[in-house]
Amino acid sequence: MNLFDDGIRILLDAFEASVSQAMVYRRGSLVVVVTVTQGQTEYQTYDDVGNLVTAVTDATFIMRASRLVFNGEIVEPEPGDTIEETAENTITGQSRKYEIMPQGNLQCFSRDPTGQLLRIHTKLIETE
Numbered sequence: 001m002n003l004f005d006d007g008i009r010i011l012l013d014a015f016e017a018s019v020s021q022a023m024v025y026r027r028g029s030l031v032v033v034v035t036v037t038q039g040q041t042e043y044q045t046y047d048d049v050g051n052l053v054t055a056v057t058d059a060t061f062i063m064r065a066s067r068l069v070f071n072g073e074i075v076e077p078e079p080g081d082t083i084e085e086t087a088e089n090t091i092t093g094q095s096r097k098y099e100i101m102p103q104g105n106l107q108c109f110s111r112d113p114t115g116q117l118l119r120i121h122t123k124l125i126e127t128e
Helices: 003-019
Strands: 021-027 030-039 042-046 052-056 059-064 082-085 096-100 109-111 117-127
Touching: 030 082, 082 117
Parallel strands: none
Antiparallel strands: 021 030, 021 082, 030 059, 042 052, 059 117, 082 096, 096 117, 109 117
Protein backbone atom coordinates (compact mmCIF):
# COMPACT_ATOMS: atom_id res chain seq x y z
CA MET A 1 0.00 0.00 0.00
CA ASN A 2 1.05 3.56 -0.61
CA LEU A 3 0.17 6.83 1.08
CA PHE A 4 -2.71 7.47 -1.34
CA ASP A 5 -4.28 4.06 -0.63
CA ASP A 6 -3.87 4.57 3.11
CA GLY A 7 -5.61 7.95 2.87
CA ILE A 8 -8.53 6.48 0.92
CA ARG A 9 -8.90 3.66 3.45
CA ILE A 10 -8.97 6.15 6.34
CA LEU A 11 -11.59 8.29 4.59
CA LEU A 12 -13.74 5.25 3.75
CA ASP A 13 -13.56 4.06 7.37
CA ALA A 14 -14.76 7.47 8.56
CA PHE A 15 -17.49 7.57 5.90
CA GLU A 16 -18.82 4.15 6.94
CA ALA A 17 -18.72 5.00 10.64
CA SER A 18 -20.55 8.31 10.32
CA VAL A 19 -23.20 8.03 7.58
CA SER A 20 -23.77 4.34 6.89
CA GLN A 21 -26.02 1.61 8.24
CA ALA A 22 -26.17 -2.17 8.06
CA MET A 23 -28.58 -3.71 5.54
CA VAL A 24 -29.14 -7.17 4.12
CA TYR A 25 -27.90 -7.85 0.59
CA ARG A 26 -29.54 -10.91 -0.97
CA ARG A 27 -28.92 -12.91 -4.14
CA GLY A 28 -31.28 -15.89 -4.21
CA SER A 29 -30.41 -17.95 -1.12
CA LEU A 30 -27.10 -16.09 -0.58
CA VAL A 31 -27.20 -13.38 2.10
CA VAL A 32 -24.63 -10.95 3.45
CA VAL A 33 -24.97 -7.98 5.81
CA VAL A 34 -23.35 -4.91 4.24
CA THR A 35 -22.73 -1.37 5.40
CA VAL A 36 -24.29 1.12 2.97
CA THR A 37 -25.08 4.79 2.65
CA GLN A 38 -28.41 5.58 1.07
CA GLY A 39 -29.03 8.42 -1.37
CA GLN A 40 -30.64 9.11 -4.74
CA THR A 41 -29.31 9.60 -8.26
CA GLU A 42 -30.78 11.64 -11.11
CA TYR A 43 -30.94 9.97 -14.52
CA GLN A 44 -32.36 10.62 -17.97
CA THR A 45 -35.25 8.61 -19.39
CA TYR A 46 -38.12 9.01 -21.84
CA ASP A 47 -41.78 9.46 -20.92
CA ASP A 48 -44.73 7.74 -22.64
CA VAL A 49 -44.72 10.18 -25.58
CA GLY A 50 -40.96 10.16 -26.16
CA ASN A 51 -39.92 13.32 -24.30
CA LEU A 52 -36.57 13.20 -22.50
CA VAL A 53 -37.14 13.73 -18.78
CA THR A 54 -35.02 13.70 -15.66
CA ALA A 55 -36.03 11.18 -13.01
CA VAL A 56 -34.62 10.09 -9.65
CA THR A 57 -33.88 6.56 -8.42
CA ASP A 58 -35.96 5.31 -5.51
CA ALA A 59 -32.67 4.67 -3.71
CA THR A 60 -29.00 4.52 -4.56
CA PHE A 61 -26.76 2.65 -2.15
CA ILE A 62 -23.05 3.37 -1.81
CA MET A 63 -20.81 0.70 -0.32
CA ARG A 64 -17.27 -0.64 -0.42
CA ALA A 65 -16.82 -3.07 -3.29
CA SER A 66 -14.75 -5.34 -1.05
CA ARG A 67 -17.73 -5.89 1.30
CA LEU A 68 -19.92 -7.68 -1.26
CA VAL A 69 -18.71 -11.24 -0.69
CA PHE A 70 -20.53 -14.53 -1.33
CA ASN A 71 -18.87 -17.88 -0.62
CA GLY A 72 -15.55 -16.16 0.07
CA GLU A 73 -15.51 -14.37 -3.30
CA ILE A 74 -15.96 -10.66 -4.03
CA VAL A 75 -18.84 -10.24 -6.50
CA GLU A 76 -20.48 -7.39 -8.39
CA PRO A 77 -24.13 -6.39 -8.01
CA GLU A 78 -26.53 -8.02 -10.48
CA PRO A 79 -30.03 -7.08 -11.59
CA GLY A 80 -32.54 -8.93 -9.43
CA ASP A 81 -30.40 -8.84 -6.26
CA THR A 82 -32.09 -7.08 -3.35
CA ILE A 83 -31.10 -4.80 -0.49
CA GLU A 84 -33.32 -4.94 2.58
CA GLU A 85 -33.67 -2.27 5.23
CA THR A 86 -35.04 -3.49 8.56
CA ALA A 87 -37.91 -1.69 10.31
CA GLU A 88 -35.60 -0.63 13.17
CA ASN A 89 -33.52 1.42 10.72
CA THR A 90 -36.39 3.40 9.17
CA ILE A 91 -38.15 6.54 10.36
CA THR A 92 -41.56 5.00 9.60
CA GLY A 93 -40.84 1.72 11.39
CA GLN A 94 -41.50 -0.24 8.20
CA SER A 95 -39.00 -2.55 6.55
CA ARG A 96 -38.20 -1.91 2.88
CA LYS A 97 -36.92 -4.08 0.07
CA TYR A 98 -35.16 -2.61 -2.97
CA GLU A 99 -34.42 -4.47 -6.18
CA ILE A 100 -31.19 -3.76 -8.00
CA MET A 101 -31.89 -2.80 -11.60
CA PRO A 102 -30.76 -0.48 -14.38
CA GLN A 103 -32.72 2.76 -14.48
CA GLY A 104 -33.03 5.02 -17.49
CA ASN A 105 -29.55 5.55 -18.90
CA LEU A 106 -27.89 4.02 -15.79
CA GLN A 107 -26.52 0.50 -15.47
CA CYS A 108 -27.47 -1.25 -12.23
CA PHE A 109 -24.21 -0.12 -10.60
CA SER A 110 -21.07 1.90 -11.19
CA ARG A 111 -17.70 2.26 -9.45
CA ASP A 112 -15.92 5.36 -8.23
CA PRO A 113 -12.65 6.29 -10.01
CA THR A 114 -10.58 4.31 -7.46
CA GLY A 115 -12.73 1.19 -7.90
CA GLN A 116 -13.26 0.91 -4.15
CA LEU A 117 -16.86 2.13 -3.94
CA LEU A 118 -19.99 0.81 -5.63
CA ARG A 119 -22.97 3.03 -6.43
CA ILE A 120 -25.92 0.62 -6.69
CA HIS A 121 -29.20 1.75 -8.30
CA THR A 122 -32.45 0.28 -7.02
CA LYS A 123 -36.22 0.47 -7.11
CA LEU A 124 -38.39 0.10 -4.02
CA ILE A 125 -40.43 -3.09 -4.48
CA GLU A 126 -41.83 -3.88 -1.03
CA THR A 127 -42.71 -2.15 2.24
CA GLU A 128 -43.92 -3.98 5.34
